[in-house]
Amino acid sequence: MNVINWIENWFAYKCNGDWEHENGIEIVSVSNPGWYITIDLRNTPLENLQIDNDTIEHSENDWYFYIVKDAKYLASGDTTKLEFLLEKFKELVEQNSKIKE
DSSP: OOOOOOOOOOOOOOOOOSSHOOOEEEEEETTTEEEEEEEETTTTTTTTTOOOOOEEEEEEEEEEEEEEEEEEEEEEETOOHHHHHHHHHHHHHHTTTTTTO
């Protein structure tokens, strides 16, 4: 299953008539240029997860970061990192799968 299908399924599973009214997924372009992703984790088993990573910068055009804080997955990266950052979220969910979704 590709990561877009996986994210669609994860989001659909969270939608319960309430969750989606105050939570969601945002993917926007930024002027660096690149991407910025916010995925709400409130009212999920991952809402208390805390991860703090430094920006990984190989060059001006090859960089990314992702963190989890305040019940949100926050990630940003250069123009080639959108799929990579979504895969990182998928990995976090799967690594923490013992916390039942």
